[in-house]
Structure formats: C-alpha cells, structure tokens
Amino acid sequence: TEAFSSNSEAVIHRTVNVSTTTTDYQTGSLVERYQITETCHFVTSNHFKKVALQFPDDLLSDAVQISADIEKETKAKTFILGDTSYGSCCVDEVAAEHVRADCIVHYGPSCLSPSRRLPLLYVFGKRPNDVQQCAAAFKELYSDRQSHVIILYDVTYSHAIGDLRQLLCEMYPNVVVSLLKADHSHGAKLIHDSLVANEQLHSQDDRVIFTFGRQFSIQEGRRIDDYSMFYIGQEGLTLTNFMMTWNRCSFSSFDPVTCTGRVESININKALMKRYYAVERAKDASVVGILVGTLGVANYLTIIEQLKDIIHKAGKKSYMFAMGKINVPKLANFLEIDVYVLVACPENSLLDSSEFYRPVVTPFEMELACNKHREWTGEYVTDFRDLLPGGSSHVGLPEPNQSNNEEETTDVSLITGALRTTNFTTSSEIINGTLQSSSLVPRNETLTVANTNTAASYLAGRSWQGLEPKLGQTAVVKAVEGRRGIAIAYEEEGLGNRDSSTIPHQQS
Template identity: 65%
Template sequence: MTDAFSTNSELVLKRVLDVTEKNVHSGNIQEIYQIKETCHFINSHQFQKVALQFPDELLVDSVQVAAEIEKETKAKLFILGDTSYGSCCVDEVAAEHVEADCILHYGRACLSPSGRLPLMYVFERRPVDLDMCAISFRELIPDTQSLVILLYDVNYAHIIDNLLVLLNPEYPNIACSTLHVDGELCYSHKQTETQHSDSGGQTVHQFGRQFLLKSGMSIEDYSVFFIGHEGATLTNFMMTWNRCSFYSFDPATMTGRAESISINKALMKRYYGIERAKDASVVGILVGTLGVANYLAIIEQLKETIHKAGKKSYMFAMGKLNVAKLANFPEIDIYVLIACPENSLLDSSEFYKPVVTPFEMEVACNKNREWSGEYITDFRELLPGGSKYVAMKTPDHLEDGDETDVSLITGALRVTRFSSSDPVDCSHESSLVLRNQTFTVANPNTAATYLSGRSWQGLEQKLGETPVVKAVQGRRGIAIAYEEEPMTARD
C-alpha cells in the first residue's frame, strides 16, 4: 500500500535522466527502422504531414530516423514525444493536434484496430540468435509430433521465416501466427501463407495475430511457444488461452523456460475484483484509450449494464493513470478501465480502490454471464456482434426489484437493485441535488453525499460576490520551500 499521494517535489528538480549513447541502436538505422519502406508509404500516398510515434525507450533514435525520412520525402514530420495513454496503442489524438495525414507507429504494438487516420506499423527489428532459439524449442518440446502455436513479440516478426526453416522438418505440426490488423497483413510469412492455403482447419484471428488450427482441433489442444520477453503481451496471451501450456524464449537473455505462472492464482485474483465490483455502489469508468475502435460503444454498454444492476457510474478521462489521480475521488467504490487488451490488465494493488476490466464488471452486473474460468481481455468481443456477447436481462421474476446474496468479501447480506429504466432518464436519480441548498439523499453511499461533506466542491465564478483588491507581491520559490518561510515552518 502506498503511504502518500505524491512524492517529494524537490526530487523532480534533482532527477537525472539516464539517456546515454548506449540506448542508441548500434545497427543500421536504415534496416532497423525500415526507412526505405517508410518513405515509399509516405510518397505513394503523397502525405504532407506525418506523425512519428515512438515509445519512450526509442525516442533517443527519433531525430536520426526523422532526418533519414526527410532526405527521401517532402513531408513535414512531427515527433510525438509523449503518448496520451499506453505507447503500444496508436495515439491518434496527439496526431490530430498537428493535423497529421497519417501515423508511423514505432516499436512494440498491441495491434488494436483504429480507424481515424492511415497507419503504418514499423516494428523495431531486434536481433535473435536463431540457433539458440531452435535449441530451446527442442529442449522444451521434445515430442516432435506436438501441436504447437508459435507466437512472438512484433519486434521479432522478421526472423520467423528463418526459424521455421530450422524447425519445420522436425516439427510438422507448428501453427505459426501472422500479424493482421483489420484484415490487412502487417508482416508476411511464406510458410504460413502456404499452410493457410493448403489446409481446411479453423482460423483464429485475435490480438492482431492470425493462425490456423488443424481440422477438428481446438486451441486447448495446442501448446504455445512465445518469442519475446516477459511482459504485457505474454500475460495477455496466457490469461486468454489459460488452458494451454506456455513456453517462452527471451532473445535478450537467450534463455528458454516453461512458464510457471499460476494461472489459477491469477484468475482468482481477478475474481476478487469481480466480488468487489458486486459490492460497489458507485463505479468510475476510466477512459484509457481514445484510439481503439469501438471504445465509445463499450462505454455506453457499461453505463447501461451498471445502471440496470442498480449502481451509479461516473466517467473519467485523465490520461495515464497513477495512484495520486485516482485517490482524488474517495466517493468511487471501484473503477473499470477501458483500454487495449494489453493495458487493461492493470495491477491495482497499490491503488486505494480496485481497477477491473469491462469483462469483470460484466460478470459482476450481468446475471446472464457466469464465471467459468474463461477470461476476455478484448472488450470488443463483449459488444453486440462480438463472439462473447451476452445480452443482459433482468430475471423474469424481477422486473424492477431486489435480489439478495452474500458478499464473499464482507460476509454481509448484499442487496442488488435491478432497474429496467433507461440509464439516461434521471427523473428518479436521488443523487442529483442543487448546490448550497438543503437536500435529502435516499442512498447514503452515492457521490452526492461525499460531495456535500468535502471542503472543496469545485470552482465557482461567484460574479459580483468577490471584492476587488490591489495586487500584491507574491511569494517566491516552490510550494514546498518558499524563500521567505523560516526553516521551522518547512519542518
């Protein structure tokens, strides 16, 4: 648990950034960042303004990359220095601030679909020792007839064809994934293209990856071999396909291992969040993306679902999340984060209130959706038309009424008040009150009760009520240590 809402302000002034030459790629910039392909993309579409989105760890290369592109194009380039949300998502909001015609997204990507601006992914090509990777594959999966799905971080897509040349003669049942976004091929693999055309099995398309399963087989029949480091991408795969055995090879350390994370323990931790959501009366909907397709649709669906479960919801758009931001709203019982699949699995152990995913909130509020161990990180699957959509209906014997059960968190009797009214109809909302007037609130747990008891309740103009005074000299320095304050006052 964090002890304070913020860090010492003086530390910011003394912080030293570790930006050195060792962070610059020692390889060929032209090859690593696909300068030739990038310039062809810009020139062929005659883009005039181009936004270059780099993650923080690659910003040190951004100026050199931009200079190389300017040599071969007439476009005006803008480097996006800080993303609005996760760097794996396309930041269309920042690009629209400079009226960009397209976006070049560099580095790691979640491959979530977006639709406002033309987009090109430039996957930073990281090196891999193919012989060591193949050796680790053979050691971890000794049975050559095993059914194996080959997945990888996008930064290693360029080595997959050569790896398959080493493995396919021994392992004929490898289902290698290709990178797809909205039906468009991001990176081509000759072996998998041939495999897809020759077989009539089931095609799986999820998380920007596409692979082919053998006829009559399901994904649970396969093991998964992942190339990349431990992180959000691997965690997302393991939570979604939690009945598969996972193996991984980290090219940075050149080590392979059988993933030993306890999926059951991780799922139970997520189920704890579902129980907290069932106990909650006031829900905060956190907008964690403005670029992933259909984010507005899932917000509206959540608002309706939360309302029909007898809870109140408030929407927050605050960019990147931290403990201090969410601690400003003690009236919220729990938050639900709208983000891409990789960013939605937020570890909220340090936060003062839990943060759950749209799927977890649906399990808590939608009686027709049962917890079965299946886990859904992509909120688009929960929407009408999605593969995992479940319509919410109040029970037949409860038109507008109550249902009681026992909370697994507190052990107390929990009453769920179902409502079939439109969530935008506020005629019966008891939390709507007039400022500075006496009011009565039927539900003591609503945000209105907290607002009435807070010392600061927001900014008001109060025109004509504030006396006009002469301006005076203010204090100098930073708020934590003004120059004229005595040392004892600061202590």
Template identity: 65%
Template sequence: MADAFSSSSETVIQRVLDVSPNGNTPTEDLQQLYQITETCAFISEHRFAKVALQFPDELLVDSAAVAEEIERNSQAKTFILGDTSYGSCCVDEVAAEHVGADCMVHYGSACLSPSRRLPVMYVFEKRPLDIQMCSASFRELYPDRQTHVVVLCDVNYDHAIGDLAALLIPEYPNLVAAELVVEGEQCYSHGRIKSINPEPCPSEDGGAEIVCQFGRRFSLKSGSSLKDYRIFYVGREGATLRNFMMTWNRCSFCSFDPVSAKGRVESVNVNRALMKRYYAIERAKDAGVVGVLVGTLGVADYLAVIRQLKETLRRAGKKSYVFAMGKLNVPKLANFLEIDVFVLIACPENSLLDSSEFYKPVVTPFEMEVACNRDREWSGEYVTDFRHLLPGGRSHVPMADQQEDDDRTDVSLITGALRSHNLLSSEPVQSSFGSSVVLRNQTLTVANTNSAASFLAGRSWQGLEQKLGETPVVKAVEGRRGIAIAYEEEGTS
C-alpha cells in the same frame, strides 16, 4: 545536468535534464532499423503532406534523426509524438489529429489494436534473434516431435519467425507459426503483417479452425481445437505474454527470451491470477458507485463499449462516472474516494492493470459484466478485448431482462452482507406519482440516488468557500517569489 538537490529556487525551477547521446543509433544503422526508405515510399505513394511519427520512450533518442531523414527523402512535414496519453503500444490518433496529420508511422512494440481515423504504418524494431539457440531451446522444451505447438512472438521478433518455422517444421509436423494481421484497409507494413477485414476469420476448407486474435492469425489442424495445443512464445516477459496466458489459460506456455537466450516453462500460476481477478469481481458486485476510466482514444469501438457499460451499470442499479485522465497512477485515482471500484477501458495488453497499490480495485469491462449481468457466468473463458463484448462479438451476452417478482439475493463473500440482484428495466419507467424515485440498493434498504453528493456532504472539508460579496476588495500586492524551502526575500542562513 544541474544538481537535483540544490536549494536554490531558480536552479530547481529552471533545471534542465540532459539526455545522454550515447544511446543514439549510428546514422548508417538508421535506415535498416527504422525502414526509412520504405517509409518514404509509403508517404510518396499516398502523397501525404503531414506525417506524425509516434515513438515509445526508449526510442525517442533517435526521433530527431529519423524525422530529419524522412523529410530529406520525401516532401512531407513530420511531427514527433513524444509522449502519448495512454500506452505507447496503441496508435495515438488523437495526438496526430491535433497537428492535422494525414497519416501516422508507429515505431516499436504494438498491440495491433484496430484504429479507424488515419492510415497507419507500423515499423517494428527488428530485434536480433539467435535462430540456432531458439530452436535448440524449443527441442529441449518439446522432446516429443508429435506435439501440437503454436509459435507466437513479440512483434519485434516477427522478422525471424519464418526462418525459425522453416527450421523446425520438418522435425515437428504439427507446429504452427502465427502471422501478424491487423484489421482495416488503412494499416500498412513492409514486413509480414497483413491487413484483413474486420469480420471474424472463416474456417478453411476441410473444417480447420482459424484463430484470429490480438493481431495474430494461425490455422489449427482439422478436428482439433486450441486447447489441444501448447504455445511457444518468443519474446521478453511482459504485457503481451500476460495477455496471451490469461486469454488462452487452458494452454500450457513455454517462452524463449532472446536477450538472455534462455527458454523456460512458464510457471506462473494462472489459476491464482484468475482468483485474484475474481476477488475484484466480488468487489465490483458490492460497489454502488463505479468510475469508468477511459484508457484509450484510439482503439476502435471504445465509445460503443462505454455506452454499453454505462447502460449495464444503470440497469444493475449502480451509479457511474466517466473519467479521462491519461496515464493512470495512484495519486490520480486517490482523489475520488466516492468511487467504490474503477473499470478500465483500454487495449487488451493494458487492460490487465495490477491494482494492488491502488486504494480501490480496477477491473476490466469483462469483469464488470460478470458482476452486473447474471446471465454471464464466471468460467474458464477470460476476455481482455472489450470489442468481443459488444453486440455481434464472439463473447457478447445480452443483459438479462427483469422478471416479475424476481428479487434474487445472495451473500457478499467480502462483507457478508445480503446483496440483491434485482435489475432495473431496460427502459426508464415513468412514475404516475410525480418525479420522485425510490430505489432499493443491494442491502435491500432505501438507497440514496445521489451518492456522490451525499458523500461530499459528509466530508469534514468540502473545498474552498467562495463567500461571494463578503470578501473586501483590496489592492493587489506582490507576493513571495521562489519555492517554500527558500523564498528569495528570506536570504540564506
């Protein structure tokens, strides 16, 4: 690998970073780890000609070997998707369509969010789990054998959950193990994952409630609800566990880390986390200009929630702009100082973005609805799946209609300014006095209807001026070559 701190322009520009081959999986282990035989059978059964293989960053080292094995054992042409635009847990159908793929094979961790465009096969890593150590840790965390417990896991440990449940259920009669499910008829897996209809999961005979969310499904005892259960999670700390804890925040959580082989009571203060999210909601209430960040192009119904969100913002008297910029970072969002708050549309595991380092808050669609829809109250319910906010969803709340002489106000908890809650009507009203429109903003003063333009006009620097027709035409000359630290014609000192 070339020296990263070399001052030579040529070596820096043409520098090549080598990937160490020490992390490669041995050839004899590829079959078991990546289920190559099952994958080839899936491809041949459906006669797919072009197959897109999506790998997360940590598995890219094996991508070439896996693709070679699949092509050798099937008639399909493979394409490796090495870098997805958004989270690697989501199926990147857009990238697959760029190469005209007939289907996708998704490797590694997955959020199991439903997709619509292409058939998808999931191949999990099947990471090792010590069943004896895990069961021993479970007994220490739950000494009462009558405790109602739901066992959840990361998808990469699902292959061992059946054995764990078989070992513990004789001792814990009220234990329930969740199974992996995914919506749609085009999703496949040779593990325990099952395909279900997109309709809500019905209740079993006898009135037992079935919980079906985040790609997991489990049945509760008749006459009980989820808040009566404790949750035991098998997997490493990360976005999956955080999503579970925020959504089912009335349940106590324990976890077992298969890498360290240690169990613990999750002591994360969920109430404190919810209060931090509530602060972001207050910022959203004060916002006049909102940026809608498109954080997924593969999760079903993302276009529908964008349309609903834009309409909600319009009726709340806020201006909105839509941004599609791939993976988010601080410098990208810092380019848009006109935006008061951003709302991220992504899968449930990626929507809870920690925006403490960003210049402006980043909220979820649910939090933005709490800020704009006065009929939706902030309560113990927390929604991370934006599909539940759509009409027909389990958490859908219609936007409040404007009432005559209804001009509710309150005081911002952040700025202390007076804030109005009067909403625009669902249909734009045509004025009989011409095309001029005067709106009233949240401080009860006349609002500027072109916030971004007014912000730009107030900037000291507004970009390069074109000066068309004022710049003389001159012959092009060769400029400097290299990088600023050492141009080639300057020589070395």
C-alpha cells in the same frame, strides 16, 4: 502521504536510471532497422504530405535522424509524436489529428489494436534474435516431435520468424506459426517477412483464429486448449495477455536477450482468483468510475456506453474520467468512487491495482459483476470488442420483467459477508419514449424509496463536510474593510509588535 507529495530536496539528489533497452536495436544500419525505404514508398505511393511519426520513449533518440531521412526522400512534412497520452503500444490518432496528419507511422512494439481514423504503417524494428538458439530451446522444451504447438512472438521479432519456421516445421509437422495481421478500416500496412507471408499457413479444413493481431489455424476436430503455446520475447504485458486469455494452455517462452528457454511457471489460477476478488469488489460497489484509457482503439465509445447501461441497470452510479496516463495520486483524489473500470487496449487493461486505493477492473470483470447472465467459468476476455453485440463473448442483459420473476434476488458478499441485492432493475421509467429520472426504484415488485444522488449520500455520511455555515447562529454585521498587505507585513500591524528579523530590509 508520499503518494501525494514529496520532499523538494529529493529532486536535487534523485538518481536517474537510464534505460538500456535501446541496445537491442543497435544492429544494422538505421535505414535497415527502421525500414526507411519501405516507409518512404508508403508515403510517396499514397501522396501523403503530412506524416506523423509515433515513437516510444526508448526510440526517441533516433527520431530526429529518421524524420530528416524521410523528409529528404519524400519531400513530405513529418511530425514526431512522443510521450503519448496513453500506452505507447496504441496508435495515438488524436495527437496526429492535432497536426492534421495524412497518415501515421507507428514505431516499436505494438498491441495491434484496430484504429479507424487515419492510414497507418507499422514499423516494428528488428531486435536481434539468434534463430539457432531459439530452435535449440524449442527442441529441448518439446522433445515429442508430434507435439501440437502454436508459436507466438513479440512483434519486434517478426523479422526472424521465417527462418525459425524453416528450421522447425520439417521436424515438427504439427507446429503452427502465427502471422501478424492488422485490422484497420484504411488498410494498415505490415512489413511481413517474406518467408512467412508467402507461405500457406492453413488448409481448407483448418479453423482460422484471428485475435490480438495474430492469425493462426488449428486442425479440424481440435480445440485451442489442445495446443501448447511457445512465446518468443521478454516477460511483459504481451505474454501476460496471452496467458490470461488462453489460460488452459501450457506456456513456454524463449528470451532472445538471454537466449534461454523456460516453461512459464506463473500460477494462472492464482492470477484468475486475484481478478475474481476484484469482481467481488465491483459487486459491492455503489459508485463506479469509468476510466478512459484509450482514444484510438476502435469502438471505445461503444463499450463505454454499454458499461454505462449495465452499471445503471445494476442500480449503481457511474462517473466517467479522462485523465491520460493513470497513476495512484490521480485516482486518490476521488474517494467517493468504490471501484474503477478501465477501458483500454487488451495489454493495458490488466492493470495491477494493488497500490491503488480502489481496485481497477476490466470491462469483462465489470460485466461479471453487473450482468447475472454472465457466469464465471474460467474464461477470461481482455479485448472489450468481444463483449459488444456481435462479439465472440457477448452476453445480453436480462429483461426487466424477466428479472422480477426470478426467485433468487439476493446473495452474500464474499468480502463483507453482508446481503446484497442482485436484481436491481433500471431506476428510470420510460415516459412518452424518453427516460425520466425517478427516485422510486422498483425491487422485488415493491416500490422502495431510494436516494439516487449517490454523491450527496456520500457527502452526508462524511464526518467532515467542509466549512460549517452555522446558519442562524452568526450575527449579521455590515461589511468592513479587511487587512492590506502581505502575510509577512500587514499595514495595520505595528512594527514594534513583530520580530525585526522577519522584516525584509532594503539596502541602498
């Protein structure tokens, strides 16, 4: 019950924990930390008049001063965007369009998900990183100088990667340093470290990989599974996303805050099996809720339409929800939903739904549940753009006639042990080029009458369905005048029948 309500006295006695993450930025001047000079050049060179400055919560304390400095140098009008509707790592283009901004400057950590509407500049900031300590930790973790290692890092430490590369690449010839690169239709600007940006990162024979805003190359004849991953940054969503995507690679990390390196001991197989359990729940589901977790990542509308299509063809009902930041009380309001699928950026898609009343899966997991042509191989996809036609992990849906001709049409749920049908075809027939809803669902070449109104079926199965109308059981009477007043003192109630202590007194 605490998920739905709380004691009013708790607000008075509540202790607020102040985040100390801002101390990571307290090095150097404000102009240097937030690259105000480069930002002003970006604004003036493109003749922008309205600039949206998007800050995460832990950097809002510096927002006013930064805004004033930019306005003073560029004569442009700035708008501070805080408390974003979804994750702060994504660009909030919707909020920027509300103020009719000409461009966006995104501050702090970023998932580098592509956006399409407005020109964009990333300012990651410069969190301190002891390069010597980082290099020493790398040498301790990889004693073999011929090790094949790919160096990944949180974007806030990108300023120090050039110095680290100079320290390591001479001793480790097979080390590959990733380069940040944004995918943006307006040409998103990244302020690179010159030592990395001007370096030739690959030869003509190498295979270049670009994903999650990182670009790196692997040697010809080798796979990415042959490399180890070295990550610079704290444990969080970025590292989890990398480890789930490249789950066959060994990972180690260096934490610049504690200046310690370690081999990541997270049990990837256990994490994958936990996600596979969510896939089984999605297979058992009859009603699916599509959660809109982003309005800025490119192609989010396309993946929503694709999800609607595969859910519909799997014989399930879908509803779409746009509710901003997701929490337990919001989703608990919809008990009819069996499972939710979250459309968000790669880092925010891996939501831990252990506290939720219904599981929350990713678009990839939903496709595993609905598309029998996609099999579980251990590969894991967090970027929904890879699932779209033309993407690296796109798998087409089976044709209806192909589905009917297959022999195996049922399987057993690993959760409930019940039989379930896997070869549902579309419950709509195309008549004169348009989709017509039908209550006849063809299955196994046999027409079976089915109720397609899932919400009505759920209501009929509930023990309490609201106030009982008792049609035909209540006598018909004329309308009568009801009570007047307030609940504490109705006019028709005699004063003598009530406790005098409950009657409000007025003092003259």
